[in-house]
Amino acid sequence: MADKKNSTQRACSRRKFIKNTGLMGTAFAGTMVSGRALAEGHSSSAEFNQAEHFSQLGPEFIYLNSGTEGSMPNSVIESFRKNIDQWASNPTDSYETDEMLGKHQHYNREKVARFLSVSKDNICLTDNTTMGLNMVILGLNFKATDKVIITNHEHNAILSPLSVLQEKTGLSVIKRDFPAANILSTMNSDELLEFLLPDTDELHGAKALCVSHVYPTTGVRLPLEALRKKADALDIKYLIVDGAQAFGMVDISRGRENITYTDFYACPGHKWLNGPPGTGILYIKNSRIRPPEFYPILSQRMTKYSGHQGEAGEPFPMVEALQVRGCSNAPGFSAMLEAIKFQQELGGAELVERQILSLSQQAKDFILSRSPTALVSPFKAPELLSGLTVFFPFNWDKPDQIFHDENTASKIVQALLKENIQIRSIGFDDPLGQGQKRYALRVSTGVFNTEKQLAYFQKLLEKILKQIFQPK
């Protein structure tokens, strides 16, 4: 925690230093493509650049860590500021009645729903993924006899509420292990899902399958349509998906990644979408779900659910109960719409996904060209790809020498940060680690990144991987 804070401070001060000393150049400004250019497939055509649209990042900072936090384009920052000003000037109306800032959030939910091709009654705006997953996992009426399936790579956002439930109800959590990184990287979706979720008595009839859409550990994407088929084949009641590393990168409004394949999907606005901090979305497929199947655990409307009926005799959509929970980050929710608009102006979610994957391919190809066994992220099956590229540190001059320890990974992250390039290290369970976590490097290629920036990152990584393993 402290390390991360210090490294952020260092990066900021370094940027200020570069600016102040006049060393700031446009060498790495690179280019970002506009919607028209994306649509026409001219990924190298220069229509605008990072400095112009993400001016807070600055032209010289190569930020390759959208998986931890996104940045915000200028239009989102402007909208966020405007909303805060409006709130401060008229707090009561803002909270009580304002269409965009008010507590019910009908307007913003409608807009988000339209972007995802679902209905407003399926959407609740949250502070983050963790909040959405907690609302779902603690809201569903799990019993002691229920089984819930997870993998050994789930985030604490799933593990934490599940551990509370385990203690409170005694339900069983079945943890399925991912294959070793060297096997995972060459698998396709059928092979992986068969490995993770075989048709066994143990898994059959589980109450819920709680998995991530894209794994922060390895960058593997689990296609939602295939997950749904697996869940149905195993007679699993709820498919609950952690979309923290997918929304804003993967188009979840259509095709095999359609959000409607899931029963519950929680995701952030603040990572790949580049929306404001403290923004997220919870999708609930069954808008009429209600007690005793599901309780709104964080709400000012619980009492209205005790009779299980709304004023007109009909149950309220559950998302309305979850939405009204006191004063929320409504200025942020409204500014998140601006981030959606920004993505639409780039050509929409599908084109943004293509752009992110194309940049990610450049990073994967670079690692593959030098040390193929260092790559953890899948690279063969298109359906498993994401904008996360995970690889173990390796000796550039002896690329078969691969390192899995925390210290080496963090040394490389720090060395890159000194060069004004931000990636991160990530630890995860791997069968070859024999009970010890293995640490790798993770590069996130966001929509504001460019081929030129990646080329520069590759050059610096090569330099560092040569220096760091040099015999003393």
Ligand SMILES: Cc1ncc(COP(=O)(O)O)c(C=O)c1O
């Ligand atoms: C898979 C996964 N789930 C959940 C989270 C937490 O996200 P949030 O801050 O939106 O709660 C993260 C954060 O990195 C993540 O990678």
